Amino acid sequence: MQDRNFIICISQTSWEGVFQKTIVQLMTELAPRHQVLFVDYQYTLKDWIMGLLGRVEVPLRESIRLRNPLTRKTLANGAQLYLWTPPVSLPVNWMPNRWHDRVMKWNVKRMLNSLRKVIPQIDTQPPLVVNAFNPVWGLPMLGQLNEKATIYYCFDEITIESWIARHGGRCEQEYLPKVDAVVTTSVTLRSAKSRLQPRAFCVKNGANYDLFSQARQLALNTDRSRLTVGYLGTSDNRIDLDLVEYCLRALPQVTFQFIGRITDEVVTQRLGGYPNVEFIKPVPPAELVPLLARLHVGIIPFTCNEHTYTIYPLKINEYLAAGIPVVSTRFSILDDFDQVVDFANEPAAFVDALKEALAGVSDERVEEFIETAASNSWVHRAEEFEDIMQQVFDAKLSEHVTPVEQD
Structure with missing residues (x-):
């Protein structure tokens, strides 16, 4: 000690x-x-x-x-x-x-x-x-x-x-x-x-594992009939807007929620006109749990550059703690997550990964997500x-x- x-x-x-x-x-x-x-x-x-x-x-x-x-x-x-x-x-x-x-x-x-x-x-x-x-x-x-x-x-x-x-x-x-x-x-x-x-x-x-893992249980009693993809965190110049727009057009039946601060007005300028986009203001951490419980997939659509290459994203473990499948670009060295995250840099491949995740994942797969997040608490x-x-x-x-x- x-x-x-x-x-x-x-x-x-x-x-x-x-x-x-x-x-x-x-x-x-x-x-x-x-x-x-x-x-x-x-x-x-x-x-x-x-x-x-x-x-x-x-x-x-x-x-x-x-x-x-x-x-x-x-x-x-x-x-x-x-x-x-x-x-x-x-x-x-x-x-x-x-x-x-x-x-x-x-x-x-x-x-x-x-x-x-x-x-x-x-x-x-x-x-x-x-x-x-x-x-x-x-x-x-x-x-x-x-x-x-x-x-x-x-x-x-x-x-x-x-x-x-x-x-x-x-x-x-x-x-x-x-x-x-x-x-x-x-x-x-x-x-x-x-x-x-x-x-x-x-x-x-x-990850604040004890907090975000509550979303898994809450999801069992939450209306999840509307397919929803979520991005948690600050929306800024790290986001690959070309990639996101491609996803919005390819999946018009899916709602994309951006939960958190918006520090780059270009994000709202380019994405705000899509009918399947929702911007949700930042809330205290405890209030994120019911929002995560409604998500079917969590995304990290970062562009690949010298800035994002230095990032280890906080949100990746938060998604996993909630038992949510994750689709991300490979913007940095994220080898620790090769077994639990679907990585795709090209728009078409990213959409394919989203479709697969939206189709549902097994309970065994969800347990893998949660165990990974617990080890990274x-x-x-x-x-x-x-x-x-x-x-x-x-x-x-x-x-x-x-x-x-x-x-």
């Missing part, structure tokens, strides 16, 4: 939200065995004003200290962790490099001054800092919390993400060699990041992450051990 560690996680995402987040799932499963402090999203002054106007969800009072920014959350697995809202920061993404870095140092210093007052209330041991896809904040934070190690958790290719690429790419290049290890969510990302940080590991995305992924934590601690310890001179 590994020692109980104090983990401070600083993320690029908020804890709350209406879509599944890898770092939230990981910290949830680490919380039963470790003391976790999750530093929530670093809301800027612009965010705060937008929140005041009711346009976005922002913890208004907590971020300006009119309410205690530290809360203790009880999670679905019975564990508890601490959630801390940082003070409002100045927006910097629009600034040129020199000014960006100067103002970021001020933002980080202000945040750390506030954070240091909170830490003694939670734990007294040196923390492990887990930085989740946030090198812009992580770089000035290095060595500032008396941390015993820093692990960079990288779940996407930062240079391709337009909202962070401007400063994120160059900050990550400087950050990677300075951290103690990098953990990625795909083998392709691990290969890319290992060029700057040789202590590189891969912990693939998992976040519980198991957290155990893999803990093994890496121990390797990092052992490596740090060996660096500080002075060899005994021989007589």
Whole structure:
């Protein structure tokens, strides 16, 4: 049994939200065995004003200290962790490099001054800092919390993400060699990041198995008379719209549901006119279960490019946990799923795979889906992450051990 560690996680995402987040799932499963402090999203002054106007969800009072920014959350697995809202920061993404870095140092210093007052209330041991896809904040934070190690958790290719690429790419290049290890969510990302940080590991995305497996039982009492193909997650430029349109025309009797955020208006422009397309707004994870129970097939129709090649899709295990057959393009290295997922890159082959899945699958096949998802649960992924934590601690310890001179 590994020692109980104090983990401070600083993320690029908020804890709350209406879509599944890898770092939230990981910290949830680490919380039963470790003391976790999750530093929530670093809301800027612009965010705060937008929140005041009711346009976005922002913890208004907590971020300006009119309410205690530290809360203790009880999670679905019975564990508890601490959630801390940082003070409002100045927006910097629009600034040129020199000014960006100067103002970021001020933002980080202000945040750390506030954070240091909170830490003694939670734990007294040196923390492990887990930085989740946030090198812009992580770089000035290095060595500032008396941390015993820093692990960079990288779940996407930062240079391709337009909202962070401007400063994120160059900050990550400087950050990677300075951290103690990098953990990625795909083998392709691990290969890319290992060029700057040789202590590189891969912990693939998992599934909230206990939640999504409920869809299988619910489906038995759900009206599934309407053939429905579903896509779960963000609809953006990763989707091969030519492929999807081909499927829509080839299967007019089948309803295609896109469940989640739409961040690329081209998706609605091209698909919104088809009578067999439905867009469903994002909902909290628990509300996804009845939606999944109505699906006959789950799809991942990603285009094949350098961005999608680095992805290990969260949704693949969620579909399988629900007992739903999956049809996907082979956009990345997904050999783990060769026995349970139908892969097709060409439109005609993709439609054929959909037709076969819509015709029904055996109970034995469904059990294969569920068993695969169970083996890829976040519980198991957290155990893999803990093994890496121990390797990092052992490596740090060996660096500080002075060899005994021989007589």
